[in-house]
Amino acid sequence: MLPTGMDPRTPVLVGVGQIVHRPGEPGLPGPVELAAESLRRAGADSGTGDALLRAADVIASVSPVSRQYSDLGTLVAADLGATPKRTLQSAPYGGDAPQRLLNLLARDIAAGKSDIALLCGAEAVFSWNVAKKSGIEPDWPELDERARPDQVVGADDAPNTEMETAAGLWGPIYVYALMESAMRNRLGLDEDAHLARIGRLWSQFSGVAAANPYAWLPRERSTSELITTGPDNRMVSTPYPKLLMANLTVDQGAGLILCSAAAADAAGVPRDLWVFPHGGATATDTWFLSERTDMAASPAIAAAGRAALAGAGIGIDDIAHIDLYSCFPVAVQVGAAALGLPLDDPTRPLTVTGGLTFGGGPGNNYSTHGIATMVEVLRRHPGDYGLTTALGWYITKHGVGVYSAKPPAELFGPVEAEVPVARRATAPGYTGPAVLEAYTVPHRKGSAGDEPEAVVASALNPAGARILIRATDEETIAACTTGDRLGAAIDITAADRFILRSERTA
Numbered sequence: 001m002l003p004t005g006m007d008p009r010t011p012v013l014v015g016v017g018q019i020v021h022r023p024g025e026p027g028l029p030g031p032v033e034l035a036a037e038s039l040r041r042a043g044a045d046s047g048t049g050d051a052l053l054r055a056a057d058v059i060a061s062v063s064p065v066s067r068q069y070s071d072l073g074t075l076v077a078a079d080l081g082a083t084p085k086r087t088l089q090s091a092p093y094g095g096d097a098p099q100r101l102l103n104l105l106a107r108d109i110a111a112g113k114s115d116i117a118l119l120c121g122a123e124a125v126f127s128w129n130v131a132k133k134s135g136i137e138p139d140w141p142e143l144d145e146r147a148r149p150d151q152v153v154g155a156d157d158a159p160n161t162e163m164e165t166a167a168g169l170w171g172p173i174y175v176y177a178l179m180e181s182a183m184r185n186r187l188g189l190d191e192d193a194h195l196a197r198i199g200r201l202w203s204q205f206s207g208v209a210a211a212n213p214y215a216w217l218p219r220e221r222s223t224s225e226l227i228t229t230g231p232d233n234r235m236v237s238t239p240y241p242k243l244l245m246a247n248l249t250v251d252q253g254a255g256l257i258l259c260s261a262a263a264a265d266a267a268g269v270p271r272d273l274w275v276f277p278h279g280g281a282t283a284t285d286t287w288f289l290s291e292r293t294d295m296a297a298s299p300a301i302a303a304a305g306r307a308a309l310a311g312a313g314i315g316i317d318d319i320a321h322i323d324l325y326s327c328f329p330v331a332v333q334v335g336a337a338a339l340g341l342p343l344d345d346p347t348r349p350l351t352v353t354g355g356l357t358f359g360g361g362p363g364n365n366y367s368t369h370g371i372a373t374m375v376e377v378l379r380r381h382p383g384d385y386g387l388t389t390a391l392g393w394y395i396t397k398h399g400v401g402v403y404s405a406k407p408p409a410e411l412f413g414p415v416e417a418e419v420p421v422a423r424r425a426t427a428p429g430y431t432g433p434a435v436l437e438a439y440t441v442p443h444r445k446g447s448a449g450d451e452p453e454a455v456v457a458s459a460l461n462p463a464g465a466r467i468l469i470r471a472t473d474e475e476t477i478a479a480c481t482t483g484d485r486l487g488a489a490i491d492i493t494a495a496d497r498f499i500l501r502s503e504r505t506a
Helices: 031-046 051-055 072-080 097-110 125-134 162-166 172-187 191-209 223-227 261-267 299-312 329-339 363-380 474-482
Strands: 011-020 058-061 086-090 116-124 151-153 235-237 251-260 276-284 319-323 385-392 397-404 432-440 455-460 466-471 488-494 497-504
Touching: 011 031, 011 097, 011 261, 011 276, 011 363, 031 051, 031 072, 031 116, 031 251, 051 116, 051 251, 051 261, 058 072, 058 097, 072 086, 072 116, 086 097, 097 116, 097 151, 097 251, 097 276, 097 363, 097 385, 097 397, 116 125, 116 363, 125 251, 162 466, 172 191, 172 235, 172 329, 172 432, 172 455, 191 223, 191 329, 251 261, 251 363, 276 299, 299 329, 299 385, 299 397, 319 363, 329 385, 363 385, 363 397, 432 497, 455 474, 455 488, 466 497, 474 497
Parallel strands: 058 086, 058 116, 086 151, 319 385
Antiparallel strands: 011 251, 116 251, 276 397, 385 397, 432 455, 432 488, 455 466, 488 497
């Protein structure tokens, strides 16, 4: 019997499963094997074995990057012996995918269009790298290249402008490092103080990972260990050494079983396993980083957070457990600021997994692990609310979910939150006076040690337009590695050259 007054269409998470295949363990599992096993574990977790798996009418998969299957769900369903009516898959790139997919599945359940839905994802970058180094072709299933899911969820436009690409901002390790510098500028901190700040934050995350049985690096690290460079922690792009960055080289999978309250009740899922989505929202920031008013802020996270909390009928102070998307420290700082959360509340850590460095960063699929872990936390604390965030590209695409073991007052209805349009002008090719608003120094990995290879800088001209510069001359590199140049007045003389005129401006 359903609880009195509960709509039988109420979406509920009833099974969660995670898997981590560690270095040294036998085999070279691929995304299909890991995703299927995570769902088997979710089935066992629900107490129904494979009954709900085989009865699922839809399977949604997070697009993998270690093997870019066009319809991972079809292969996973075949592995499970399931025959869903539909398969969904997320756009090729974006860590916002798990929350977007869950929102869609829960919405369809609430609308009576689905009864039992599966959500899964997995990455096998570690095994792929081992196979490649060993000259082995991994025995992973093949998919007909013409296979397509019934629906592709999410957007995936080109991530960079020509000016961004020319400056070397073609990947997260450089883009997020530049945003971290913009965050330091916003906070008014010097290099040492800011590095200590983000090192402490990541040390807290590592402590959570140490207690997570599915974490890739389950060991607590000190602040000093994380911010001190060395053979095992090389500098990648200032201020980030390796241990302050997402770790994509993992073998991990996670799966969720979501169904209507009526289906959960009919399947005999014990009531103490039920966790409900209470609020869900997605939003998108100004697409290109160079066109954002502030590179260290996210109006979209703020908007999605407000919408998800409103859907749950609560405020941020009612949230007891949190998992913020944590590919790089700046992402956590931006997310916390947007949601009104302190970084250092010992009673309310900002992760339940340990984050993408220590918990593991399995491509687009991290947030499925965050949601699965949050479900386990809320089962232990059935009166509490938990909030998870998901993030794609460069703090660009967002999802926020609110969950609780308490039944919701309203039938779930996710929203796409409206974000105020605000764009900063850009000035590609500009020469003349400007102020250095952010910069990062990428390092090349070499046999003689890691050496700085360029300065990637963002500057604002007197009209407030943004210019990106990639300087490779020794003089500029030396100036930006031996002193703090943030806020300095400069003269831009070319797309690859600027001259320092003064130290930090007021």
